[in-house]
Amino acid sequence: MARKKIVAGNWKMNMTPSEAVKLVETLKPLVKNEEVDVVFCVPAIDIIPVVEAAKGTNIQVGAENMYFEEKGAYTGEISPNMLTDAGVKYVVLGHSERREYFAETNETVNKKMLKAFEHGITPIMCCGETLEQREQGVTMDFIRQQVKVGFMNVTADQAKEAVIAYEPIWAIGTGKTATTEQAQEVCAGIRACIAEIYDEATAEAIRIQYGGSVNAKTAPELFAQADIDGGLVGGASLKEDFGQIVNYNK
């Protein structure tokens, strides 16, 4: 069975609540595509107004992070229950910016993965190499470790529902998209890694996105690759271009 494409915007630390509502109003008519799951991953404070503004549309709302405990003395953190109660369906976990600036590790990502599944939130787990690692030829070793630790104790049935985003760090926000061949090669490698951990059926079911300077021009070719099931889009998700990216096949 063919996997449904999933195109998610990662707004990062952009858009105040009022700006967020305006952006949803602008994008609402542009992001209709029945062949694609459309997700807006937004800052925590924007979640409630964005869920409200997206009611009755095909837009699903995601968070950009989540804590792995249920509740308690964790000042500043957001729990899975808070997210589901607000209407969140997806959560981005282990984005390279969180790994770099907020000490996120494969182990904390794994704890968050398990919590997300426990609460019925679909994780979008990010992985990806630095330029140095690519040049040293250890791209796949590094990513396999991220995936293997990230999915520790995740069942095959859960993994089938998960999303992995391959985001080469050197391509994020740099305007340097990985070539289609580079992106396809790593996404195929990630799928092979999932087949090793689980089985062929799980590898066939899991959705793998590419992220890193995706734009309206590069999306069609990228998303047409055998192992690329859509994209995680940063900068271009804040503009009308996001509509074209979602409609890459039109």
Ligand SMILES: O=C(CO)COP(=O)(O)O
């Ligand atoms: O980090 C990204 C999405 O999570 C990619 O960001 P850009 O699309 O801005 O390069």
